[in-house]
Amino acid sequence: MDFSRVERGEWIAILGGLLLAGSVFLSWYGLKVNGAVGDVTGPADLTGWEAHPTMRWLLIAAALAPLILAWIVANDHALSWPRGEVTMVVAIAAFGLVGYSGLIDRPGDSNSLISIRFGWVLAFLGPILMLAGSIMRQNETGGRRRKPPGTL
Numbered sequence: 001m002d003f004s005r006v007e008r009g010e011w012i013a014i015l016g017g018l019l020l021a022g023s024v025f026l027s028w029y030g031l032k033v034n035g036a037v038g039d040v041t042g043p044a045d046l047t048g049w050e051a052h053p054t055m056r057w058l059l060i061a062a063a064l065a066p067l068i069l070a071w072i073v074a075n076d077h078a079l080s081w082p083r084g085e086v087t088m089v090v091a092i093a094a095f096g097l098v099g100y101s102g103l104i105d106r107p108g109d110s111n112s113l114i115s116i117r118f119g120w121v122l123a124f125l126g127p128i129l130m131l132a133g134s135i136m137r138q139n140e141t142g143g144r145r146r147k148p149p150g151t152l
Contacts, residue, residue, distance in 0.1 A: 001074050001075055005073050005074055005076060006070050006073050006074055007073075007136075007137065008133075008136060009084065009133045009134065009135070009136030009137035009138075010066065010069060010070045010073055010084075010133060010137060011070075011133070012129055012132055012133030012136060013065075013066035013069065013070075013084075013087055013091075013129065013130045013132075013133025013134050013137070014066045014067060014070055014133070015129055015133075016066065016091070016125070016126045016127065016128065016129025016130035016131075016132070016133060017062075017063040017064065017065065017066040017067060017126065017130055018063070018126075019122055019123075019125060019126035019129060020059060020062065020063040020094060020098075020122075020123055020126030020127060020130070021059070021060055021063035021064075021126075022122070023048065023119045023120075023122035023123035023126060024047070024048040024049050024056055024059055024060065024119075024123065025047055025048070025049055025119075026047060026048070026117075026118065026119025026122060026123075027045040027046065027047055027117040027118065027119045028046060028047060028048040028051055028102070028116070028117055028119045028120040028123065029045070029046045029051055029106065029107065029108075029114050029115065029116065029117060029120070030043075030044075030045050030046075030114070030115040030116075030117050031043055031044045031045070031046065031108070031113065031114055032113045032114075032115070045117060046107075047119060048119060048120070048123060051107050052101060052107070055097055055101065058094075058097060059094060059097065059098070059123070062090050062091070062093065062094035062127070062130075063094075063126070065086065065087045065090040065091070065130070066087055066130055066133065066134075068087075069083065069084060069086075069087045069134070069137070083137055083138075084133075084134040084135075084137030084138050085134070085138070087130060087133075087134040087137075088131060088134040088135065088138070090130070091127045091128075091130035091131040091134060092127070092131060094126070094127040094130070095124075095127035095128065095131065098120070098123045098124050098126075098127060099124065102116055102120045102123075102124065
């Protein structure tokens with residue numbers, strides 16, 4: 001295992017993954033006096049862990065993707081796809097989940113009574129860093145070679 005092989009793109013993606021994993025335990029939503037999410041009524045602060053019983057596991061799994069990529073790079077494993085590609089797809093999916101849950105469909109009775117807190121902002125930033133790092137990894141290694149038209 002040689003961590004000198006891990007380049008800047010992987011380190012940025014790892015930072016994004018750690019940010020995403022840590023933000024799940026921070027306050028995502030603030031409930032006003034009349035707000036309600038499940039059994040919790042306002043005023044209260046809810047973490048991503050409390051507000052999203054299913055999505056929390058998906059986000060924790062997504063946060064592991066850059067760590068797995070760094071392990072693959074450090075051990076110099078051969079892959080049948082360009083390194084960083086799966087991390088890129090996972091980051092886009094996590095970005096969609098976090099964005100949808102905070103911008104479009106917040107949990108609770110009335111979206112006007114639920115405000116976004118700093119933990120959600122960090123959770124939104126985590127997949128962006130994961131995506132940026134995996135794109136940098138693609139650019140550092142050359143990614144896929146383009147083929148001429150008409151060839152498979």
